[in-house]
Amino acid sequence: MSEEKKEKRKASSIDPCAVDLLKYAEECSIQTAFSRSDSLKPCPIGAEGACCKICAMGPCRLKSKDGEDALKGVCGASLATVTARNIARMVAGGTAAHSDHARDVANTLLAAAEEHTKDYQIKDVEKLLAVASNFGIDTSGKTKNEVAKEVAEFVLKDFGQQKGEVSFIRTATKKRQDLWREHKLVPRGVDREVCELMHRTTMGVDTDPEDILDAALRTSLADGWSGSRIGTDFSDILFGTPKPIKSEDSLGAFQKKHVNIVVHGHEPTLSEMIVVASEMPELIDYAKSKGAEGINLVGMCCTSNEILLRHGIKSAGGFLNQELGILTGAVEAMVVDVQCIMPAIADVVKGFHTKLVTTSPKGRIPGAEHIEFDELHALDVAKKIVRLACDNFPNRKDTRIPDYGKTMIAGFSHEYIKYMQGGRFRGSFRPLNDAIISGRIRGLAGIVGCNNPRVDQDSLHDYLVRELIANDVLVVQTGCGAHASAKSGLLRPETMELAGPGLREVCEAIGIPPVLHMGSCVDNSRILTVLTAVAQEGGLGDDISDIPVVGIAPEWMSEKALAIAFYAVASGLYVIFGVESPIAASPTVQKIMSEGWEKKVGGKLEFIPGKEEMLAATLAHIDKKREALKLRKYEKGKFGVEKVLMSMADRRKLEEAAHAHKGVGGV
């Protein structure tokens, strides 16, 4: 995009609900992230990663027309050092966020196992046992709580561990583990890596860009193969492993005659309890006593994904919808915990009856009511919040609930993806691998990450999803990317009509949409699990880096997205990010993160602003991987495998055996 065009651009959305509400905001002169992004341009130096402000000799702005090496910081730091340090610190931030979330879930599991709370129980014993077996925990003769306690304690060590390897590393492919060990990329402990990365990147420590970035990769692995993984697996154990469920995603999810409560943020611990509370007859009666017909719980952001996948709770969309939801005038309470919560909502609620409730001891917002959540009294807190929302119902004034709604099928945990390809006895990844090998499916893409008002809301997600499925690429989604597709109806099986002919056949055989909703942002760990299973299934190389797959976060904004990108790359993926490049200033850093990493770990991270270019790079990478695997060249509509018809001689070769028992010369 040229500078000039950027000037004229007015932040908008392709979501008709959002467009309606943005119009209303404009009429009432209510500021939103959209309008603020129009008026507040990003600082051009910081945006490219060229500004260092980690000490008071600076900030040093190292951008020069004369190239990368023209300027040095007061301390002598090069642009490459500064850029690498900046992005590394973002990775530390993202890793900290996911992992701290996971810590809470793990502590909740421990509390449940030790029966310190009645509000949480082990819901998914099968998953508990599966996780336990990862760690070689002997489960025979133990109660589920005993096993859960051991598992929780085993994994809680990951956070404070000083030496060794974090727990889930051992679930990667053998080849990947060896590679990580070879390059010293295995995280020792979550907190240690984050802490060390902050130390390395403070004034006057590590100034070798490659070394800094290696440390960032190691830190990110503590996210992908520990923090996020714990977040996913332990939530499954506590609240159930998702399987497909039908629901809706739209700002039209609010109901005119019900008490509408929005849970927004990330952690499932509180939202799960609010689900329980909102379904309690006593509270429904309470809502009725306030003149409402019932209670309508709606999710937003990743908290939404958590309760959507497990309970089918409707969603009002992702990150950029948080202010817009309040504008409907129909929200009695917006309950938030941590991450991606715009402080702006405290201002927006001022014009409406909506109560903003903060709940996390880690996240307070001036102007909000704070009802602190703790897992030992979870249900009581949840009930209190629901009651507060009901109490607020009589204060409701005009509402403007948009009238566009789309259904979706969500809930593709990796366990279900395996199941859906063969049922309980034959579940495997063989059909998926076969489909890729035969060219029915050209490759895989994970389209994940945030919304960012710097681009029209959902526009890049939507473009890429549609184009990729039309090109026979099976798409998986999480986070706000999944919200984007849900809102435009792409998560329905009928979407297979838009898919290429090969992908469509596969969708039809299994009964799935060509776009699979796998959950929240921490659930990107599910994608790693799926890809590991694909690599282990055989026929597509022996590591994630061999698979024709690309990860894309076209509308990213959060530090968490960068942490995800780093661990995905370290796990062998090619990752493409859209919007702005935080490393645009330094060709050296760009080179390390693309060519350098591709050599080192088989994955790379590139920032590509244009959507057509993102698409082209994705398809080119998929085809490159196909070629490396010597798979048939992808041609739309032409697929199938050369059948190997097994003659006796072939079978003999296959199993070193011939016509046994017939004797020599047998008929």
Added chain:
Amino acid sequence: MSRHIAAAAIRGSHKIAAEAAEALNMAIAAKGDDYRFEFPDTAFYLPHIFGMTGMKVETLGQMKDALDYAKGMLSAEPAQEEYLPYLGETLDAGQATLFAEEILLASRYVLGLEPVVEKIDGSDFTYNGFISDTILRDLGIQLVDGSMPGFAVIIGKAPTDEIAVEICRDLQQRNILTFLCGNVDGDSVTKQLLRKGVDLGWDARLVALGPETYHALYAGDWACRGALTFGGKKGGDALSVLKYNKDRIFAFAMVLGPMNDLIWSTGAGAITYGFPAICDTEVPEIRPTGVCTYEHVVSQTDHKKLVDTCIETRGLKITITKVPVPVAYGPAFEGERIRKEDTVFEFGGQKTTSFEWVTTKELSEIEDGRIEVIASAETLAKIESAAPGNTVRLPMGLVIDVAGRKMNPDFEPVIERKLHDYVNCAQGVWHMGQRDVNWMRISQQAFGDGFRIKHLGDIVYVMVKNKFPAIVDKVQVKLYLDDDKVKEMQEQARAVYKARNERVASLTDETVDTFYSCLLCQSFAPNHVCVISPERLGLCGAYNWLDARAAYEIDPTGPNQPVAKGECTDPVKGRWKGVDGYVFQTSHQTLEGFSAYSIMDAPMTSCGCFECIVALVPEANGFMIVNRGYTGMTPIGMKFSTLAGTVGGGVQAPGFGGIGKYFITSRKFLSADGGLKRVVWMPKSLKEALREDLIRRSEEEGVPGFIDMICDETIAEDSEKMLEFLSEKGHPALTMESIL
């Protein structure tokens, strides 16, 4: 569209589960919860349910639990639109259907409704019903090893009787074993074949299981046990059992006529085994691969292409050796009998002089492919007179001259022994015996189809050339039909037979330095090794030392490898350094080696296809032997099938082992443990089959009359009675040194 299939299969599963529940309730009402049931002759409970879950269902009450398990796999039909995924659920519904069908059939057995007996064209026809373990062991191996390259389950009815016959003949010619079940409005392929006078049965490889779709489960039960017996898979390890079938059992379903919910549902169950369905109607296809090796559901409306489509969909390549004779040729015709009245030509059988003889010649002495009928004018005239109703009996000297750079006279008997199979495979031709006690018949039907005496030569020529390619470069066949000439040649042959007998007798474990291994069975018992010595043949009975040596010549990199004995470390138990080293390596380090002559100390392992099982009877201080095919009880309280379950899988089980039948009369038979004198019990039929050799051997052992000291089932089936008998007879084992 697949959703349609899913909906039908899921509906079908609900219906059959309800039907099973109803039948089970009736059975329980009649017999009570604690009534014990097992299918006839199986050690695997309800085999499919056992294979999938490890549940040992032995009573009607336990069937309720199994049915509850099945109900747990039922789900709701997918919605018309915005539906949830259905493939996994459909396959589970298919599995639930197989569970329900098994319980339904078991209940029907209890109620006396199985196997089904139906009046067909005026006479009672009894369907096969459940397939016993014995048949499984007799035939199953051929499925696993590929000599019976696949099996078809035909459900329904062909559009015409002629098409039904064509399809089944086509399958027979390709050596495929075909099961028949299901019906369309009461008519079925079974009935169509019967109307057309086609022989059904195991020998013909056309087996009618029952008249309903659910009878297909019997075939599934068989496949499941294939994995449990030959594959050494454990009950409850569903994934292994099913994958074993996908990889090694080349089965498919052929659905003739309209589909219904139960067919779809049963088909979904079959798919979990990796068995695809090929339908002769327009149906929605499922072409992406992965649960099966290739497509899952295929439609082929052209009946001429149907068998080909099936075979291709299952990923089978079948090469049949084309034998240039005017009758059908293949193992499906091997077992047929020809009655005296239907015979046009007859040779041997003690009625005329006859023999068959493979003899080695110089390459230059043979004109490859020459088939010569040597007969006087008189004999020829007699042949001319042959016609239905007029059986012509002739002498026959079948002489096969072979030559080849690697030919060795030791291979002559190896080839000769195969003549029986080769000749028998022609439809309408029957063969029995060997050497100078052979006996052949050619039927009216074959004669009518144009089969002549010369064709016997064609068969032998083509088969010998094809099956012994590395040994035999040239073959010519002479058929002598005049009595004087036959007698003359027979003398020559007899001299050779005698020399061969002497050669075999002189072949002892001590006189050779090389044994041969056989690793054929590693395809299903991955750590099992047979080491074949002159005095101990393979436990399947199909390979002796000469066979193995010939097999090695034919395929030097094949599964029969020379094993240098090396230094003998224990001449009594039969241990050699070379053998132990080889066993260690080829058992993938699971066995340190084994003793050739002992069953008590590190015995040879068993794969699953032994002819006989030897088992310790401690109270008698000896062993009993039971052969496959004997289905009665034995003195140790276990039938063959149960015993077999404890012996196979390639592990050493001191005191138990599988052996080839002829090992019993070898001088090395358990010689370290006391030898033949330890044998206290064996089925009568086995005793009779080995009678002469047993007598000879007991004389050598210094116990003449020993054969009458061996107990059998006509004397005792339990240990107590047996002991009484043994002491009455003064059986030597009772006074021998204690075996333990």
